[in-house]
Amino acid sequence: MSALFEPYTLRDLTIPNRVWMPPMCQYSAAPDGPGMGAPNDWHFAHYAARATGGTGLIVVEATAVSAEGRISPYDLGIWNDTQTEAFRRITRFLKGQGTVPAVQLAHAGRKASTDRPWKGGAPVGPEAHGWQPLGPSPLAFDANHPVPTELTVEGIQEIVGQFTDAARRALDAGFEIVEVHGAHGYLIGEFLSPHSNRRTDAYGGSYENRTRLALEVVDAVRAVWPDDKPLFFRISATDWLEQNGWTADDTVRFAAELTTHGVDLLDVSSGGNASGVRIPVDPGYQVPFATRVKNETSMPVAAVGLITDVEQAEKILANGEADAVLLGRELLRNPSWARHAARELGSEVHVPDQYHRSV
Secondary structure (H helix, E strand, O other): OOHHHOOEEEOOEEEOOOEEEOOOOOOOOEOOOOOEOOOOHHHHHHHHHHHHOOOOEEEEEEEEOOHHHOOOOOOEEOOOHHHHHHHHHHHHHHHHOOOEEEEEEEOOHHHOOEOOHHHOOOEOOHHHOOOOOEEOOOOOOOOOOOOOEEOOHHHHHHHHHHHHHHHHHHHHHOOOEEEEEEOOOOHHHHHHOOOOOOOOOOOOOOHHHHOHHHHHHHHHHHHHOOOOOOEEEEEEOOOOOOOOOOOHHHHHHHHHHHHHOOOOEEEEEOOOOOOOOOOOOOOOOOHHHHHHHHHHOOOOEEEEOOOOOHHHHHHHHHOOOOOEEEOOHHHHHOOOHHHHHHHHHOOOOOOOHHHHHHO
């Protein structure tokens, strides 16, 4: 059996293969009304296609723990019963195809209230379903974004509670894994980095203070998430800044701490917290960050970042550079990538009975 199609077990959950889908926002939920933030037919078709294509684990896109935690007015959320119920249709289908359903719980922080990317992605105001963003400090992401409202300690604790409630709802919705979003310059990542966190209280300044919110959220989620189910954390391994940013060394240090707080796997990405930085984007450009964590800690890791080729993905796993690979854009292009890879590598993957003629 190839490394890509070897099952992987975390806690009591076995994932059928190492071909995983990362969270990728679809910006397709209703921005208001009774269906606000709830998955709809587009989301069902989108995730169902990747499940029938043999993907072992699907992490549903950044799903906000509150209305103001959405990246855009069109994002998914999991703060009410309507949303929770709507997710059950998706998780039920994914499980029926042998795919493990996961969900990324998120708060966009100072990068909230923006338009859909194909509409330019600029910040939007109340006239376009927008709102005032929140952040660790009154520092805008860039010149085009508004200055966020600095969170009070009480506001921070309210958000921790929102993550707790969202995790409970995720369990009720049928998800087998939750992932805490600490990457890409959204709220938790904003607290981690000295680039965006200029606080002088218990949530800013030192490394210990800047990681406090992340650990409080992890502890709160782990307290309500069943012991037999895994918990993931997504991190930006570096801000790609030469100074005054979150670094790969910080990531290794933090990964070791997350292990002691009950996190089972680190989903290693990078960037997103500082505008205008130069990122050397090429195939597998983020894999070395995942490999450092894997080699220097006991934390399992998933690698992401322009992983497209079957041979490339197999090599990452066979060489021990990561424990799983997350294919983003490639799974958008080819929902059946896992099935094609299995054929190329002489392995097997789940194929729906209705598609038996394609084997």
